[in-house]
Amino acid sequence: MTAYFEKVNAWNKDLWKGLSLPLASLDLELTERCNNNCVHCYINLPPGDVDAQKRELSTSELKDILNEAASLGCLRVRFTGGEPLLREDFEELYVFARKLGLKVVIFTNATCITRALAELFFKIPPLELIEVTMFGARKNSYERITRSPGSFEAARRGMNLLLEKGVPFIIKGVLLKDNMTDAEELTSWTSTIPWMDGPPVFSRASYLRCRRDSKVKNDLIKRKRLSPAETVASLMSAQNGYENALREFCTKFMGPQGEKLFSCGAGIGGGCVDAYGNFQLCMMLRHPETVYDLRAGSLKEALEVFFPKIRETKASNPGYLKRCARCFLMGMCEQCPARSWIEYGTLDSPVEYLCEIAHAQARHLGLLEEGELGWEVKDWEQRLESLSGTAPGGEQTRTGQGTCALA
């Protein structure tokens, strides 16, 4: 008797061999509103922001987008925000998506998880791990970041409800000056969560406000985010084999990328729909000329016509052409059109903060001497070659898939 029946992982490449899925996964920002007020947040608006709420996609518009996503072969959607659970129609949208045969990633602070919601996730499982943000293992360190009294207890209560029902979730964190010293304790606490297969993934290079909407908030983020030296020290001391993975990554993917701005996979087989129906190549890129209005079009058209055109964009900024276009640290550096837009309002400005981090990492790995600049090095290929095989023994990591913090 033959085996007619096969259990498959949705991301198994063989499954899609020969198929050309226009859309594999889709991020949906259900709202930009959030009940926390995190110091580092790139997007949050107050929970009661009526204007924002009025502009948000309606339930029916979101269902139309989910329907089209499913018709394009999409297997996974991510409900994110803001805090997606603030939407009154969250349950309706969740069940709707699951009934379309979509797996759902929920990115939440867990403070709004009720017994009823945990029960729903148990009965109709998301089929993906719920991703919970945590900033500290203690009330004071956590709420120093969230600036929302009672949020620590609420988050723990939400996670306990998930634990009670056996609903799988993992922790994601952010390291800032305010909670840097708590990372070890948080890591230790997360090891008690049955679905964590290692230390939590910490984002370090905090984004400025992605809508460029507040100088005051940007100044605060700049003060709170780790310095390049702190970022590198923290990355290299992480107990998840980051350094080995970085060495391996460098030998495979680093090198000057010329004037072409998009070297990542943004807008290929996926993208992010913001709370108001703008389809973006990735979660961060909100430059008005790079977003597609779904209220006047379709996911299909954006993926087949609009995004490929945007991806052809070339740099014209002399600073970028002189530095980034010729820099062999590209790949390791998080410089990208989205970060450039967020920091400077253009797609092709070298982001000094990221440049410093990349150079500090390169010095740490022995790729650069003190004072050397990545775009001036002529023998970069030999340097990268010498890097292979120099990695100290150690475990492989799951962070080696690229340097984009949102990968």
Place this chain on the structure above:
Amino acid sequence: MDKEVRLDCVYVPSRDIVARDIEGELIIVPLVSGIGDLEDELFTLNETGRAIWDRLDGKKKLSEIVSELCEEFEGDEKEIESDVLGLTNELLKRKIVVKTSTE
């Protein structure tokens, strides 16, 4: 509950799963807990499985499905019967199909 698959019974995809046709590939996505062994897994069928699945419409008995397949593929009846019973049994075990009636 009768768990034995029978040729004189009619089976239909359960409402607890979502069957999706993605570019010609059938993907079975669990909707509720308790489908299959692991909840983060999806299921797919091979060509033979797909030919059987497409006929599990809640109207045809398995014996009728066997006859249809014999006619269409001109295969050995015993072999096809064994395939139909085998697959339906696996699907039933995983609660992907349910029995609708018994003669």
